[in-house]
Amino acid sequence: MLLEIDGLTRNFGGLVAVHRFDMRIDEGEIVGLIGPNGAGKTTIFNLITGVLRANKGNIKFAGKDITGRKPHEIAKLGIARTFQLNPLFGDFTVLENVSASFHLRPRSSLMDIYFNTATYRRNEASIMKQSLDILKLVGLDTMKDELSKNLAHGHQKMLGIGRALAVQPKLLLLDEPLGGMNPDEIDFTITAIKKTQQQGVTILLVEHNMRIMDFCERVIVINFGEKIAEGLPDEVRENKEVIRAYLGGEKVA
Amino acid sequence: MRDWENMNSHQPATSALLEFDSPTRKYAKPAIYAALIALFALLPAVLSSVYMLHILILIFIYVIATVSLRAITISGQFPLAHAAFMGIGAYLSGMASKWLGWSPWLTMPCAALVTSGIGMLLGFPFARLRALYYAMGTLFFGIGVLQIIYALGRLTGGYSGLVGIKPLFFGSKLPYYYLFLGLTIGSIIALYRFEFSRIGTNLKAISQSHLVAASVGINEAWYRILSVGVGCFFVGLAGAGYAHYNVVLSTSSFNFMATLWLVMYVLIGGIGHFAGPIIGTFILILIPEYFRDLKMYSPFISAAILGIVVYLMPEGLVGLPKIIRSWFTQHLKDKRAVHAS
Numbered sequence: 001m002l003l004e005i006d007g008l009t010r011n012f013g014g015l016v017a018v019h020r021f022d023m024r025i026d027e028g029e030i031v032g033l034i035g036p037n038g039a040g041k042t043t044i045f046n047l048i049t050g051v052l053r054a055n056k057g058n059i060k061f062a063g064k065d066i067t068g069r070k071p072h073e074i075a076k077l078g079i080a081r082t083f084q085l086n087p088l089f090g091d092f093t094v095l096e097n098v099s100a101s102f103h104l105r106p107r108s109s110l111m112d113i114y115f116n117t118a119t120y121r122r123n124e125a126s127i128m129k130q131s132l133d134i135l136k137l138v139g140l141d142t143m144k145d146e147l148s149k150n151l152a153h154g155h156q157k158m159l160g161i162g163r164a165l166a167v168q169p170k171l172l173l174l175d176e177p178l179g180g181m182n183p184d185e186i187d188f189t190i191t192a193i194k195k196t197q198q199q200g201v202t203i204l205l206v207e208h209n210m211r212i213m214d215f216c217e218r219v220i221v222i223n224f225g226e227k228i229a230e231g232l233p234d235e236v237r238e239n240k241e242v243i244r245a246y247l248g249g250e251k252v253a
Numbered sequence: 254m255r256d257w258e259n260m261n262s263h264q265p266a267t268s269a270l271l272e273f274d275s276p277t278r279k280y281a282k283p284a285i286y287a288a289l290i291a292l293f294a295l296l297p298a299v300l301s302s303v304y305m306l307h308i309l310i311l312i313f314i315y316v317i318a319t320v321s322l323r324a325i326t327i328s329g330q331f332p333l334a335h336a337a338f339m340g341i342g343a344y345l346s347g348m349a350s351k352w353l354g355w356s357p358w359l360t361m362p363c364a365a366l367v368t369s370g371i372g373m374l375l376g377f378p379f380a381r382l383r384a385l386y387y388a389m390g391t392l393f394f395g396i397g398v399l400q401i402i403y404a405l406g407r408l409t410g411g412y413s414g415l416v417g418i419k420p421l422f423f424g425s426k427l428p429y430y431y432l433f434l435g436l437t438i439g440s441i442i443a444l445y446r447f448e449f450s451r452i453g454t455n456l457k458a459i460s461q462s463h464l465v466a467a468s469v470g471i472n473e474a475w476y477r478i479l480s481v482g483v484g485c486f487f488v489g490l491a492g493a494g495y496a497h498y499n500v501v502l503s504t505s506s507f508n509f510m511a512t513l514w515l516v517m518y519v520l521i522g523g524i525g526h527f528a529g530p531i532i533g534t535f536i537l538i539l540i541p542e543y544f545r546d547l548k549m550y551s552p553f554i555s556a557a558i559l560g561i562v563v564y565l566m567p568e569g570l571v572g573l574p575k576i577i578r579s580w581f582t583q584h585l586k587d588k589r590a591v592h593a594s
Contacts, residue, residue: 049468051464051467070467070472071464071467071468072467072470072471072472072473075467075468075469075470076470080468080469081468083464083465083468087462087464087465088461088462088465089457089458089461089462089465090461090462091457091461092457092458092461096454100454100455100458100469101465101469102469103455103469103470103471104469104470108451110452110479113450113451113452114446114447114450114452116446116450120451124451163465163469164468164469166469167468167469167470
């Protein structure tokens with residue numbers, strides 16, 4: 001079991017954003033997390049990655065309790081993420097965005113970095129090579145010297161994924177990776193995500209686009225911070241409660 | 254749209270016309286640096302007045318202060334207590350030499366280290382603050398430092414200033430000139446290395462998005478504290494040097510106005526470029542000196558320069574060659590367009 005979440009609860013003042021949420025993810029799985037706007041999907045991501053602290057419940061990653069850890073510690077353990085609004089290092093080039101994200105592996109000590117030792121130079125060379133590989137995977141190798149803030153929206157989204165891959169994660173959390181992309185970009189991104197999964201990365205994603213949901217092995221539906229359904233994409237789609245959550249009644253659909 | 258708003262984007266083709274070809278370029282930079290160092294090394298032989306020497310020494314000290322300020326600002330923190338840290342270094346070194354009788358050569362590095370330590374200790378609580386809150390927090394710290402100096406009047410001289418600090422050299426200003434020239438070059442090299450290594454990259458990453466930086470494993474708080482520690486070390490060194498050069502210290506050199514001057518030097522020189530603080534310090538100290546007869550108006554002159562720079566050169570004085578170049582290429586392009594038609 002890679003990720004185990006038990007009874008996760010988070011309130012914002014009087015609003016219960018996530019309520020006693022449970023989830024299990026196995027190694028190598030690709031799991032979708034869906035739900036209407038405001039259901040608490042992004043809050044769950046923020047709780048897993050330590051951006052927010054849980055009020056109750058605990059999160060275990062690869063057998064270790066990571067509840068309440070800081071974001072950079074969680075990244076170190078092997079959880080990478082993208083963001084829904086996709087902030088980037090805007091004044092860095094595309095290549096720098098990825099190479100700067102190689103903070104953890106390989107890692108040079110401060111002394112190595114400052115005195116430009118052979119270890120540091122070797123690490124930097126390997127980072128350059130791996131960054132170019134990642135850019136090729138997400139299809140940005142031709143625009144590696146552009147400033148990332150000048151990229152088109154779809155490209156920025158892909159760069160977000162590339163940046164997360166630089167962490168060399170065991171678990172990758174993607175927050176609406178296809179949001180605002182055109183059909184070509186969607187095809188390309190889905191291929192990239194599949195390739196990533198084949199390399200052994202477990203993926204949890206939030207998405208509204210059904211094409212990506214169809215190749216999820218499991219879909220979890222939440223509404224008002226509570227899990228209302230879980231199962232194969234087709235099963236979930238037939239689920240009455242899910243239909244009610246999305247459409248407000250059962251007779252439609 | 255104004256030309257320079259797009260200048261950050263990479264636009265080869267036309268502007269390449271005016272760039273050096275690459276082999277020339279490879280040696281151009283080291284040659285320029287060597288020439289500059291040689292120029293400053295020979296300058297005292299040419300200068301007629303001791304007063305100019307004095308101004309240059311002050312410029313060197315303030316260049317260390319502003320370049321060290323940059324080491325902190327690249328991490329997205331804008332401290333408003335940098336002159337106060339300079340004061341901490343100055344008073345510590347001055348008091349140690351006066352009361353303990355230590356040699357200034359020993360007290361200077363010690364004072365720099367202690368200043369750095371104080372900065373890092375302060376960094377722990379302040380690493381939780383961002384942007385304006387950080388600026389305000391440091392501002393109040395700076396005011397607090399002065400109050401402590403007043404409160405410890407018996408040790409620090411309080412309102413009447415600290416006198417009786419041991420000088421580094423007796424007599425001529427020339428040894429000071431070369432000492433501070435060396436210290437400045439050394440500090441610039443050290444801080445350049447700091448900024449253009451992965452450490453600086455991490456700091457710049459934090460300043461652009463602390464959320465993303467943390468998500469790739471960069472420890473935001475630690476790196477911010479580190480940058481403050483490094484910045485305070487060098488500003489402490491500058492302050493300590495100032496103490497043993499000036500031999501007399503008063504709090505007015507380290508108050509909030511003094512901090513604002515440092516910020517002005519950085520802003521006018523250009524906040525987005527390593528050379529910005531260096532150029533800004535030189536220009537902003539030299540120009541009012543040039544109009545020395547109008548000394549009482551010097552804040553106004555500086556304010557006018559700030560206004561002009563902010564309005565015409567958003568990148569600061571460092572951006573000036575770029576603006577000229579882009580204006581020039583535009584001119585060439587127009588000319589070619591006329592020919593073509």
